[in-house]
Amino acid sequence: MGPGSLLIMLIVGALAGWLAGQIVKGGGFGLIGNIAIGVVGAVLAGLLLPRLGLGMGQGFVAAVLRATFGAVILLVLIRVAKRL
Structure with a gap:
């Protein structure tokens, strides 16, 4: 992974x-x-979406959407775990 890939990932x-913070927590x-x-x-979306048969395409916008989907799930799970 080159420096450009790392920058895009960040x-x-x-x-x-x-975006997930805006959606879930505000x-x-x-x-x-x-x-x-x-x-x-x-990472979470990368594990879940293929098992659900959902594909969001490729590219920067699709990567942001996939990551946001997974981050929203992560934040909801954290919120539920805190209530227990």
């Missing part, structure tokens, strides 16, 4: 984490928190 993670988690949530969300 940008996708930051955008996805911020706020962001700071730059580092957004990146972490977005990257973990992308």
Whole structure:
């Protein structure tokens, strides 16, 4: 993985984490928190979406949408776990 790929991954993670924070909580988690949530969300979506038979295409926008989907699921799971 080259420096360009790493930069794109960080940008996708930051955008996805911020969007998920807006959707679920109503706020962001700071730059580092957004990146972490977005990257973990992308991994989660990468595991879940193919098993559900859902494909979102390729490209930057599709990557952000996939990562956001996974990040929203992650934040909802965290919220549920905190209530237990």
